[in-house]
Amino acid sequence: MSADEIRLEDLNPEIFIQEQCEAISKEVGDATAVNALSGGVDSSVVTLLAHRALGDRLKTFFIDNGIMRQGEPQRVVSTIRECGAAVQLVDAQDEFFDALKGKNDPEEKRQAITDTFYKSVFSRLVKASGSRHLLQGTIYTDVEETIAGIKRQHNILAQLGIDTAKEYGYKVIEPLVRLRKPAVRAVGKALGLPETIYNRPPFPGPALVARVIGEATRERIALVRQATAIVEQELAGMNAFQCLAILHQDRIPGMRNGKRDYGLQIEVRCWDSKDAVTASPTRLPFEVLEKLAARMTSEVPGVVSVTYNIATKPPSTMEAV
Amino acid sequence: MSADEIRLEDLNPEIFIQEQCEAISKEVGDATAVNALSGGVDSSVVTLLAHRALGDRLKTFFIDNGIMRQGEPQRVVSTIRECGAAVQLVDAQDEFFDALKGKNDPEEKRQAITDTFYKSVFSRLVKASGSRHLLQGTIYTDVEETIAGIKRQHNILAQLGIDTAKEYGYKVIEPLVRLRKPAVRAVGKALGLPETIYNRPPFPGPALVARVIGEATRERIALVRQATAIVEQELAGMNAFQCLAILHQDRIPGMRNGKRDYGLQIEVRCWDSKDAVTASPTRLPFEVLEKLAARMTSEVPGVVSVTYNIATKPPSTMEAV
Numbered sequence: 285m286s287a288d289e290i291r292l293e294d295l296n297p298e299i300f301i302q303e304q305c306e307a308i309s310k311e312v313g314d315a316t317a318v319n320a321l322s323g324g325v326d327s328s329v330v331t332l333l334a335h336r337a338l339g340d341r342l343k344t345f346f347i348d349n350g351i352m353r354q355g356e357p358q359r360v361v362s363t364i365r366e367c368g369a370a371v372q373l374v375d376a377q378d379e380f381f382d383a384l385k386g387k388n389d390p391e392e393k394r395q396a397i398t399d400t401f402y403k404s405v406f407s408r409l410v411k412a413s414g415s416r417h418l419l420q421g422t423i424y425t426d427v428e429e430t431i432a433g434i435k436r437q438h439n440i441l442a443q444l445g446i447d448t449a450k451e452y453g454y455k456v457i458e459p460l461v462r463l464r465k466p467a468v469r470a471v472g473k474a475l476g477l478p479e480t481i482y483n484r485p486p487f488p489g490p491a492l493v494a495r496v497i498g499e500a501t502r503e504r505i506a507l508v509r510q511a512t513a514i515v516e517q518e519l520a521g522m523n524a525f526q527c528l529a530i531l532h533q534d535r536i537p538g539m540r541n542g543k544r545d546y547g548l549q550i551e552v553r554c555w556d557s558k559d560a561v562t563a564s565p566t567r568l569p570f571e572v573l574e575k576l577a578a579r580m581t582s583e584v585p586g587v588v589s590v591t592y593n594i595a596t597k598p599p600s601t602m603e604a605v
Numbered sequence: 606m607s608a609d610e611i612r613l614e615d616l617n618p619e620i621f622i623q624e625q626c627e628a629i630s631k632e633v634g635d636a637t638a639v640n641a642l643s644g645g646v647d648s649s650v651v652t653l654l655a656h657r658a659l660g661d662r663l664k665t666f667f668i669d670n671g672i673m674r675q676g677e678p679q680r681v682v683s684t685i686r687e688c689g690a691a692v693q694l695v696d697a698q699d700e701f702f703d704a705l706k707g708k709n710d711p712e713e714k715r716q717a718i719t720d721t722f723y724k725s726v727f728s729r730l731v732k733a734s735g736s737r738h739l740l741q742g743t744i745y746t747d748v749e750e751t752i753a754g755i756k757r758q759h760n761i762l763a764q765l766g767i768d769t770a771k772e773y774g775y776k777v778i779e780p781l782v783r784l785r786k787p788a789v790r791a792v793g794k795a796l797g798l799p800e801t802i803y804n805r806p807p808f809p810g811p812a813l814v815a816r817v818i819g820e821a822t823r824e825r826i827a828l829v830r831q832a833t834a835i836v837e838q839e840l841a842g843m844n845a846f847q848c849l850a851i852l853h854q855d856r857i858p859g860m861r862n863g864k865r866d867y868g869l870q871i872e873v874r875c876w877d878s879k880d881a882v883t884a885s886p887t888r889l890p891f892e893v894l895e896k897l898a899a900r901m902t903s904e905v906p907g908v909v910s911v912t913y914n915i916a917t918k919p920p921s922t923m924e925a926v
Binding site for chain 1: 611627662681695713753769818819853854855857858860861862863864865867868873886888891895897898899902908909910911912914915916917918919920921922924925926
């Protein structure tokens with residue numbers, strides 16, 4: 285671990301913001317810095333922190349990788365712009381889908397996204413910008429889980445022994461590396477982020493690719509995007525820690541126009557959790573589950589079967605990747 | 606259709622039994638007949654009907670195909686023997702698993718079971734018996750659904766234009782072909798079958814093979830057998846039309862000993878239905894669902910994820926084959 289955790293109860297958000305702004309200014313000096321905004325709380329907080337420290341010497345890129353939720357790229361970019369930071373929207377959908385082609389294994393899919401992001405798209409943008417400093421929203425839990433081998437976070441590089449200056453040509457600055465999620469949310473609130481962002485439920489780095497079992501084609505991502513929109517609409521009031529839809533790879537028998545036919549299965553997960561380390565399925569009312577299933581089978585093309593996760597984490601994981 | 610339905614309200618079980626016994630006696634004459642007992646209500650009723658008509662000129666075989674539930678072959682054989690009919694238990698497990706090897710498609714798996722049963726195992730037994738008459742538990746719904754193309758029942762032959770006398774060397778007698786399930790149950794009760802058999806919840810012809818997505822190996826059948834036992838134990842008091850566990854083929858991420866690992870998913874289905882034509886998931890209490898999931902993940906090796914079906918039939922089917 286690079287440094288000790290700053291616990292929520294020991295955090296003074298205003299002082300933290302001031303200290304981090306000073307640290308960023310000192311590190312970057314008169315030069316410029318870049319960062320990638322994903323729309324998650326971590327990268328949004330880093331964007332506003334660094335914008336406060338560097339003003340227009342910060343270049344923020346939002347990369348549309350084609351695997352985000354309905355309307356998400358436009359919504360995130362306009363929200364952060366309203367907070368005062370300049371954001372450039374980059375369409376890189378084709379590059380990501382090309383990299384994902386033929387990949388079925390979750391780790392290979394994750395790796396394809398990481399590589400396309402760091403080695404291709406973002407690396408090209410950083411080089412074109414001429415900047416030697418990269419700000420990144422790594423948090424304490426990302427480092428911890430990667431080291432423990434529970435999951436491979438997409439944004440862990442230095443901690444895995446990767447010399448970013450040598451490999452990618454830039455130095456990585458991680459202002460949030462001593463915070464866990466609740467502390468990051470407190471900082472985001474203090475920075476003036478809207479609640480839709482600082483309290484945004486967790487969403488995985490590999491985005492909707494984490495929500496399909498098997499190959500993540502443009503078509504399959506479009507299906508799980510629709511299913512995700514339905515889950516998020518129907519479960520918005522449930523106060524759950526996280527809710528998601530997973531498109532399975534198994535072909536499931538079903539009926540179409542009174543005849544036997546094969547179709548797709550969507551699995552819905554909705555989690556109660558305090559810290560994402562352990563979690564249990566939310567006891568949703570059956571009316572809600574039945575409405576979810578009815579919408580999935582009528583609105584998402586090809587879906588004939590819908591299930592609800594009833595296992596806990598562990599031994600399950602929250603996401604399917 | 607061979608003949609009109611006899612509705613439950615028009616059925617006098619005693620008269621039906623008497624008429625069918627006479628018909629069987631007339632058809633078989635002084636010769637012998639054979640039948641296969643599966644343990645379902647249909648084949649059990651046929652066994653007792655034909656035993657009443659023919660006495661020890663009926664030879665009944667119970668073929669252990671390796672794809673039945675825990676303890677089922679022994680339990681069925683001893684129950685029917687207690688009712689007075691002689692039953693011979695035949696171990697044909699290897700033949701069925703050989704035929705299922707490498708088969709992933711539900712229709713191919715179903716066909717492999719049908720062919721192994723009719724063309725190999727049972728055909729051999731019938732030939733060795735020297736009998737030219739085969740009694741079979743086809744019911745009205747089997748014929749109806751096969752003709753409608755909803756599912757391919759394993760026991761429909763004549764109705765699909767197969768000349769059994771020519772193809773297999775025996776004539777098929779179907780005493781129950783004008784009854785639906787509730788009427789068959791009433792006849793079973795009148796014949797003195799125990800309630801565990803005449804009220805047995807439906808169980809598919811392809812048995813546990815219908816409960817695995819993908820290849821039905823000996824090992825995968827053993828896993829879904831354990832899962833099925835858990836579902837049937839835990840949901841015994843729920844008064845459901847049918848309840849089942851399905852082993853999926855998708856590899857699902859999970860955690861083992863604190864590390865990320867891949868594992869299996871079991872889907873539980875529990876149906877409310879009157880006639881099996883339409884069905885909806887039983888609104889099980891979450892305590893029950895959570896106990897099911899906890900038992901599956903701790904007792905069935907390799908299971909990391911458990912779901913509950915929330916879709917209706919249609920567009921889902923009740924079974925997964």
